[in-house]
Amino acid sequence: MKRIVAFAFAAAVLAPSTLLAQTELVINSFGGAYEKKHRELVIEPFEKMHNVKVTVVTAYSADMLAQLRAQKDAPKFDVAHFSGGLEATAAADGLLAPIKPEQLSNYADLYPFAVQNLAKGEGPAYSAAVVGILYDSNKLKTPPTSWLDIKKPEFAGHLVLTDISNNWGLLGLLAINKAAGGTLDDIKPGLDAIKSTLKGATIVSKSPEIQQAFAQSDAWIAPYAQDYAFTLTNAGLPVKFVQPKEGAVFSPITINLVKGSKNAELALKFIDFSLRAEAAAGWAESFRYSPVNRKAKLSEAAAAQTLSGDEATKSLISFDAIKIGQMRAKWTEEWNRAIAK
Amino acid sequence: MAQLRIDGLTKRFGAVTALDAVDLDIPDGAFVAMLGPSGCGKTTLLRCLAGLERPTSGTIRLGEADITTLPPERRGLGMMFQSYALFPHMRIRENLRFPLKMRGRGDAAAQDAKIDEALRAIRMEGMGDRYPREISGGQQQRVALARAIIADPPLLLLDEPLSNLDAQLRKQMQIELIELHRRIGLTTILVTHDQEEALSLADLVVLMNAGRIEQIGAPRDIYRKPATAFAAAFLGGANLLDVVVENGLARAGDGTALGPLAAPDGPRRLVLRQEALALRDAPRPGEATLAARIVAVAFNGATSRVVVEAAGQRLELTVPAAAIEGRAAGATAQLCFILADAPLV
Amino acid sequence: MKRETALLLAPGVLVLTLGFVLPVLRVLTLAFDAKTGFGLDNFARFFADSFYPLVAWRTVRLSLVITLVTALFGAPLALVMARAPRWLRMALIVVVVLPLMTSVVVRTFGWLVILGRGGLLAQTLAYFDLAGRNFSLMHTETGVVLAMVQVLMPFVTLTVLSTLEKIDPRLEEAARVMGANFWTTLRHVVVPLAMPGLVAGSLLVFALSASSFVTPGLIGGVRLPVLGATIYQQVTGTLDWGFAAAQATLLLILALVVALPYAQGARRAGASR
Numbered sequence: 001m002k003r004i005v006a007f008a009f010a011a012a013v014l015a016p017s018t019l020l021a022q023t024e025l026v027i028n029s030f031g032g033a034y035e036k037k038h039r040e041l042v043i044e045p046f047e048k049m050h051n052v053k054v055t056v057v058t059a060y061s062a063d064m065l066a067q068l069r070a071q072k073d074a075p076k077f078d079v080a081h082f083s084g085g086l087e088a089t090a091a092a093d094g095l096l097a098p099i100k101p102e103q104l105s106n107y108a109d110l111y112p113f114a115v116q117n118l119a120k121g122e123g124p125a126y127s128a129a130v131v132g133i134l135y136d137s138n139k140l141k142t143p144p145t146s147w148l149d150i151k152k153p154e155f156a157g158h159l160v161l162t163d164i165s166n167n168w169g170l171l172g173l174l175a176i177n178k179a180a181g182g183t184l185d186d187i188k189p190g191l192d193a194i195k196s197t198l199k200g201a202t203i204v205s206k207s208p209e210i211q212q213a214f215a216q217s218d219a220w221i222a223p224y225a226q227d228y229a230f231t232l233t234n235a236g237l238p239v240k241f242v243q244p245k246e247g248a249v250f251s252p253i254t255i256n257l258v259k260g261s262k263n264a265e266l267a268l269k270f271i272d273f274s275l276r277a278e279a280a281a282g283w284a285e286s287f288r289y290s291p292v293n294r295k296a297k298l299s300e301a302a303a304a305q306t307l308s309g310d311e312a313t314k315s316l317i318s319f320d321a322i323k324i325g326q327m328r329a330k331w332t333e334e335w336n337r338a339i340a341k
Numbered sequence: 342m343a344q345l346r347i348d349g350l351t352k353r354f355g356a357v358t359a360l361d362a363v364d365l366d367i368p369d370g371a372f373v374a375m376l377g378p379s380g381c382g383k384t385t386l387l388r389c390l391a392g393l394e395r396p397t398s399g400t401i402r403l404g405e406a407d408i409t410t411l412p413p414e415r416r417g418l419g420m421m422f423q424s425y426a427l428f429p430h431m432r433i434r435e436n437l438r439f440p441l442k443m444r445g446r447g448d449a450a451a452q453d454a455k456i457d458e459a460l461r462a463i464r465m466e467g468m469g470d471r472y473p474r475e476i477s478g479g480q481q482q483r484v485a486l487a488r489a490i491i492a493d494p495p496l497l498l499l500d501e502p503l504s505n506l507d508a509q510l511r512k513q514m515q516i517e518l519i520e521l522h523r524r525i526g527l528t529t530i531l532v533t534h535d536q537e538e539a540l541s542l543a544d545l546v547v548l549m550n551a552g553r554i555e556q557i558g559a560p561r562d563i564y565r566k567p568a569t570a571f572a573a574a575f576l577g578g579a580n581l582l583d584v585v586v587e588n589g590l591a592r593a594g595d596g597t598a599l600g601p602l603a604a605p606d607g608p609r610r611l612v613l614r615q616e617a618l619a620l621r622d623a624p625r626p627g628e629a630t631l632a633a634r635i636v637a638v639a640f641n642g643a644t645s646r647v648v649v650e651a652a653g654q655r656l657e658l659t660v661p662a663a664a665i666e667g668r669a670a671g672a673t674a675q676l677c678f679i680l681a682d683a684p685l686v
Numbered sequence: 687m688k689r690e691t692a693l694l695l696a697p698g699v700l701v702l703t704l705g706f707v708l709p710v711l712r713v714l715t716l717a718f719d720a721k722t723g724f725g726l727d728n729f730a731r732f733f734a735d736s737f738y739p740l741v742a743w744r745t746v747r748l749s750l751v752i753t754l755v756t757a758l759f760g761a762p763l764a765l766v767m768a769r770a771p772r773w774l775r776m777a778l779i780v781v782v783v784l785p786l787m788t789s790v791v792v793r794t795f796g797w798l799v800i801l802g803r804g805g806l807l808a809q810t811l812a813y814f815d816l817a818g819r820n821f822s823l824m825h826t827e828t829g830v831v832l833a834m835v836q837v838l839m840p841f842v843t844l845t846v847l848s849t850l851e852k853i854d855p856r857l858e859e860a861a862r863v864m865g866a867n868f869w870t871t872l873r874h875v876v877v878p879l880a881m882p883g884l885v886a887g888s889l890l891v892f893a894l895s896a897s898s899f900v901t902p903g904l905i906g907g908v909r910l911p912v913l914g915a916t917i918y919q920q921v922t923g924t925l926d927w928g929f930a931a932a933q934a935t936l937l938l939i940l941a942l943v944v945a946l947p948y949a950q951g952a953r954r955a956g957a958s959r
Contacts, residue, residue: 341910
C-alpha cells in the first residue's frame with residue numbers, strides 16, 4: 001500500500017514537468033470568488049478549446065510581482081495577472097514580454113483605455129475597476145456631477161471619504177486633485193479641497209465601513225469604486241454610481257506575458273482569449289467590472305452599472321502607476337497631516 | 342465597662358446550627374473563658390459579640406444598650422485575633438494609632454503620647470517604626486493585644502490569642518494577661534480550646550459543646566464538679582466508671598461493692614480524675630478498691646501514666662513515678678480511691 | 687550555576703532571545719540607521735513638525751485615560767467578585783474574560799453597531815431625549831476609550847482579584863471592630879493592600895493601550911492616529927521601516943517614562959498608608 005501511494009505521488013510530481021510540458025500553462029489568479037469566476041469565464045473554456053492544462057496559482061499582485069522577480073532567470077509562470085498598477089513596475093523591471101497589437105485578434109474590438117500601455121511593454125487590461133462617485137439615489141434626486149461636488153455645503157455631514165491607505169481612496173484623491181487643478185507633482189489643491197470638507201466628512205479605510213455608512217449613518221455621497229456600488233445594491237441599498245464630468249478613474253486589471261515563458265505562443269493565445277467579448281461581458285455581469293471589449297453584450301442591469309461604449313469610456317482617466325508608487329509615501333504623510341484632528 | 346447579657350442567641354449557617362439559644366450573663370470586670378472543642382460554637386459566639394456575625398435570633402446587651410444588630414465599628418469593643426491581624430502595610434505605631442484615629446480619640450499629639458505609653462507597656466520602645474513582619478511572633482502578639490485595648494474598650498475579646506506561640510512563650514503570656522486583667526479590670530472574653538489555658542486564666546469558665554453551654558462555673562468548681570460526662574471528659578480527661586446504686590450502696594460493673602453512696606437507685610457514672618486514683622497492694626482505711634490489672638505503663642519523668650483494666654473497663658491514672666516502681670504490665674494491684682470525693686454524672 | 691538550572695533556563699532564554707532581544711536590537715539598529723550610517727535622521731523627522739509629537743501626545747493621553755477608567759471600573763468589580771459566592775464569582779469571571787476570547791475585529795464591529803450614527807447608543811439616548819439620532823461616538827476619542835476599556839478591563843479586574851483573594855479577611859474584620867466603617871476600611875486597609883495588583887494590572891493596561899492600533903483604527907478612524915497606527919502604516923503601507931523603528935523606540939521610551947514613576951509612586955503610596 002505504502003509503495004503504491006509513493007508511486008502515485010512520484011507520478012503526480014513528475015507528470016507535469018515531463019509528460020505535459022508542451023501543453024501546460026502556469027498562470028496566477030486572485031483566489032476566492034474571483035478565481036472561481038476566472039476559471040469559469042476563461043480558464044476552463046480555454047483548456048477545452050486547446051486541449052491543454054492550465055495550472056492556476058493563487059497570488060495577489062504584490063505576491064506575484066515578488067515571485068516573478070525571484071524567478072527572473074527561470075520563470076515558472078507563463079501569464080501574470082495584475083491589478084493596482086503593478087504591471088507598470090513589472091514592465092519597468094523587465095519581467096514582462098511586450099505584446100504587439102497584431103498578436104491579438106481582439107485588438108480592434110478593444111477600447112483604447114485597455115491597450116494604452118501596450119507600447120510601454122505592459123499587457124492589455126481584460127477588465128477595469130472604475131472609481132467615481134457613489135450616491136444615495138433616494139436622498140439625491142439629481143446625481144452629483146463633479147468630483148468637486150464633495151465641497152457642496154448641502155452634503156456636509158453626509159460625505160464619506162476613503163483613506164489613502166485604500167487604493168480607491170488614493171485614486172479618488174488624485175481625481176479630486178486633478179479636478180481642482182493639481183498634478184501628480186502637486187496634490188495640494190486636492191488636499192485643500194478635502195480639508196475644506198472635513199467638518200462634515202467621515203473618513204473610513206475599509207469597504208465594509210462604506211456599506212455601514214450608507215446603511216446606518218446617513219451617508220449620501222462617497223467617492224469609491226463602481227463594482228462596490230453593485231455590492232451595496234445587492235445588499236438592498238439605494239446606491240448608484242456616477243461618472244463625474246471630469247472623468248472617472250479606471251484601474252485596469254491586466255493580463256501580461258511573462259518574459260522567458262517557454263510556452264509564449266500558447267500564452268499569447270490565452271491572453272487573446274481572455275480579451276474576447278464573452279469574457280469581458282462575464283466580468284461585467286458578475287462583478288460589474290467595466291468591459292474592455294466593444295462587442296461585449298451586457299444585460300440591461302450590467303450595462304447600467306458599468307461603463308461601456310466609446311463615448312462613456314473616452315473620458316476615463318488613469319494615473320501613472322510608476323509615479324504613484326514613487327509618491328505614495330510622501331502623499332501618505334501629507335494626507336495624514338491634512339486630515340488629522 | 343458594663344455588664345454583658347446574652348439572651349437566646351441562635352446562629353444558623355444554612356442547615357448547621359452553630360449557636361443554639363445561648364443564654365449568658367457576664368458580670369462587669371470578669372475574665373471569662375469560652376472553652377470547648379472546635380466547632381462547639383465558641384468562636385461564633387465571639388464573632389456575634391464583635392458584630393462580625395449577625396445572629397439568627399436572640400439579643401446581646403451591653404449595659405443598657407441592645408447591640409445585637411449594631412455594626413462592629415459602632416460597638417467600641419477591643420478584639421484580638423488568633424492571627425493577630427496586624428496591618429502589614431502599616432508600621433507598628435500606625436497599627437496602634439488605627440483604633441484611636443478611627444474612634445477620633447484626641448489629636449495626633451495625644452495619640453502619640455498614648456502610643457508611646459503602650460509601646461513602653463509592652464517593652465517595645467523604639468520599635469514603633471518597624472513593620473509587623475520585622476518583629477518576632479511574641480512581639481506581634483503583644484502589639485495586637487496593645488492595639489485591642491489602646492482605645493479603652495468596655496469589653497475585650499480574645500480569639501485563641503496564645504495558640505500561635507510556643508509553649509514557653511505561652512506560659513509567660515498567660516501570666517502577663519492575668520496581670521493585665523488585674524491591673525485594668527477590663528471585662529475580658531477569651532475563646533480557647535485549651536482547657537489548661539482556660540482554667541489558669543479565667544475566673545469564669547463557660548464550657549460549650551455543640552452550640553450549647555454545657556456548664557458555667559469557676560475553674561475549680563467546674564474541674565472538681567463536672568455537671569456532665571462531656572464536662573468531665575473534656576476537662577482533665579477524667580475516667581468515667583460505670584456503677585449501679587442499689588439501696589444506697591454503689592457496686593462496680595463486676596459486682597464489687599464500693600461503698601455507700603447517697604444517690605437514687607439506678608445506673609450512674611463515677612468521675613474518677615487521674616490524680617485521684619492510686620495503685621496499692623491493699624486499700625487504706627476509708628478507700629474504695631477494685632481489683633486491677635496493669636495494661637501499660639508510660640514513664641513521664643516526675644509522674645508515670647498507667648493504663649489499667651478494672652471491672653471490665655479501661656482506666657487511666659497519673660501517679661508519682663516512684664509509686665509505680667516494681668510494677669509492670671501484666672501485674673495486678675488494687676485500684677484505690679475515695680468514693681465520697683468522686684462526683685457522679 | 688548548576689547544570690540542571692542551566693538546562694531548565696535554556697528554553698526560556700532561547701525564546702526570549704529569539705522573540706524579544708534580537709527583534710528589539712533589530713528595531714534599535716533600524717531606528718538609528720541613517721543615510722550616513724549611524725544617525726538620528728529618523729528621530730529628526732519625527733520632531734520636524736508638530737504632527738508626530740501630537741500623535742504621541744494623543745497616544746499617551748488616551749492610554750492614561752483608558753488606564754484610569756479601567757482602574758476605576760475594574761477594581762470595584764474585582765472587589766465585588768472577591769466577596770461574591772463561588773458560583774457568582776465564576777460567572778463574573780467568564781463575563782469579564784469573554785471579550786478577550788472574541789476576535790478583535792468582531793468585537794470592534796460590535797462597537798460600531800452600538801456607537802455608530804443611528805446605532806444602539808444613539809437610539810437609546812434619543813429615546814430619552816438626551817441626544818439626537820445623529821449622535822455618534824464613532825471616530826471620537828470617547829468611543830476609543832469605551833471600546834478599549836471594555837477589552838482591557840479584565841487585566842485590571844483579574845490581577846486585583848488575585849491580590850484581594852490573598853488578603854487575610856481578618857484584617858478587614860479587625861479594622862471594622864476598631865471603628866472603621868466599610869468605606870474607611872476600604873481606604874485604609876483593602877486599597878493599600880490591593881495596590882500591587884492594581885499597579886501591575888494598570889501598567890499592563892497602559893502598555894497594551896499605548897501599543898494598540900486595531901481598535902483605535904477601527905473605532906477612532908484615520909483622523910485620530912495613534913503611534914501604534916502610524917507605526918503599522920509605515921511598516922505595511924509606505925514600507926519605511928527605519929522611521930517605523932524610530933517611532934517604536936520613542937513609544938517604548940514614552941511608556942517607560944510614564945510607567946516607571948507611576949509604579950514607584952503607587953508602590954510607595956501602597957506601602958506608607
